[in-house]
Amino acid sequence: MPIATLLSRVIPPDALRRKLIAIRLAESIGKGVFISGSVVYFTLHVGLSAGQVGLGLSAAGFSGLVSSVVFGMVADRMSRRKLLCALFLTLAAGFGLYSLVDTAGAFFALVMCVGFVEYGTSPTMSALMGTLVPPDERVRLKAMMRSVFNIGFSVGIGVAAAAALSPRLLVVIPLTTAALMVVAAVLVTRLPEGERKTIPSGLAKFAAVRDLPFLGVIGVSAVLASHVTIVLVTLPLWALSRTSVPHFVVPLLLIFNTVFVILFQVRASKGAETVAGACRTARRSGFWLAGGCLVIALTALTSNMVVVTVAIVAAVLVLSTAEIMQSASAWGLGFGLAPEHAQGEYLGAFDLHVITQNIAGPAVLSGVVIAFGLWGWVAVAVVVLVAATVITPVARNSERRLVAQQPELATV
Known part of the structure; x- marks a missing residue:
């Protein structure tokens, strides 16, 4: 594919969307640096055990169950641009403080705080986009941003790999991420504010997590998002422990998946x-x-070995196709089922479909397929097919509830 064609897919022609893409690029490079290098940094530089690092990062993931909804609600009630800028600056301070951490206690406290703030950026950014970009253009822009995120994340991995070459350079990992969060914050200040919808008086707090039809969409979408766990965790574990695939092939699978998303996410x-x-x-x-x-x-x-390797590579191609489709559908459902006056809260709640998959998916899916082998994979496929079958009626039920609520909210 010509470079010009690829760039046209991930770089919008207008200034506003280019600014949004630039913010995403800075954020993704920073996350790529930290996520890929955090285990090396905390074990070799700080001196924590692998178990302590894993427990801390998991705890940070659990904080997203609360913060994604809470910050979404806050985004509906104040300047989304100012909130997003504040979140990036807070993250910059948090990542910078990692360079001073020297005990497990300080690590646990800081990683929980950073995780809590970090999970607030996604709904805030999406809500801000909702005020700046017309509804029929939001999904395509999100697709562009995801392709750019994968590009930036890959660059970040390269930076982390370079920093890991020397123990003296390891501190570059959190400091580089902190600097890039500052860059993202500065870029946010160059965005317009956008028009927010007035929140109807008397609206119940935490309305999104009380909206049972909407929660049904989140639950079904969490099953359809199983590709996240399968590609990153379950398939590599299966390939290494239950097949004859050469070990060097396993890391290449993620590279293949990343390139596939960059090339085809916008089209999907x-x-x-x-x-x-x-x-x-x-x-x-x-x-x-x-x-x-x-x-x-x-x-x-x-x-x-040859047959198994070909099958595994083919499976990654199929799973990558599922990934770009599911991601696109999630953006369409998230924006389409969120009331205009509560986009932040509803989009934050919709993020729970990925957060819960990240938390529960590795243990559940890996446990099932490693324990039951072929029939474990068949069982996962059956559950996914059920989810694919019911997603339309579940989403339509939520949409009907949204339409029915509009006259009621207008008269409050």
């Missing part, structure tokens, strides 16, 4: 701009995801 977003279109895309993503699971299941039937 076409048609997911509406709730109906997002449902169709989500259903197709489920079929692809189930197909990927079944391809992996076949590797339990042979020990031929």
Whole structure:
């Protein structure tokens, strides 16, 4: 693919969208540096054990269950641009403080605080986009931003790898991330404020997590987002422990997945701009995801290294297709089912479908397939197919509730 064609897919022609893309790029490079280098930094530089690092990072993930909704609510009630800028500056301070951490207690306290703030940036950014970008353009822009995120994340991995070459350079990992968060904050100040919808008086707090039809969409979407865990955790574990795939192939699978998303995410977003279109895309993503699971299941039937390797690579291709479709559908459903006056809160709640997958997915999916082998993969495929089948009626039920609420809210 020509470079010019690729750049046209990830760099919008207008200044506003380029600013949003630039913010995402700075954030993604910073996260790529820290996420890929954090284990090395905390074990070799700080002196923590692998168990302590893992426990701390998991605890940070749990904080997202609360902060994504809380900061979404805050974003609906104050300047979203100012809030996003404040969040990035707070993250910069937090990542900078990692360079001073020298005990497990300080690490646990700081990683929880940083995690809590970090999970607030996504709903705040999405809510700000909702005030700046027309509804029919939001999904495509989110797709561009995701492609850019993968590019930036890959750059960040390279920076972390370079820093890991010398013990003296390890401190560059948190400090580089801190600096990039400052860059993101400065770029946010160059955005317009955008118009916010007035919140109706008497609206119940935590309305999103009380909205049962909307929670149903989140739950089904969490199942369809299983590709996250499968590609990052379950498939590598399966390949290393239950197949004859050469070990050097396993890291290459993630590179292949990353490049695939960069090239095709924007194209996959076409048609997911509406709730109906997002449902169709989500259903197709489920079929692809189930197909990927079944391809992996076949590797339990042979020990031929060539056949297994080809099957694993083919499965990553299928799973990557499911990933870009599911991501696009999630943006369409999130924006389409969020009331205009509570976009931050509802988008923050919708982020729970990925957060819960990140927390529960590794233990559940890996446990099932490692314990039951071929039939474990078949069981996962069946559950995914059920989710793909019910996503449309579940989303339509939530949409009907949203439409029914509009006259009531208008008269409050």
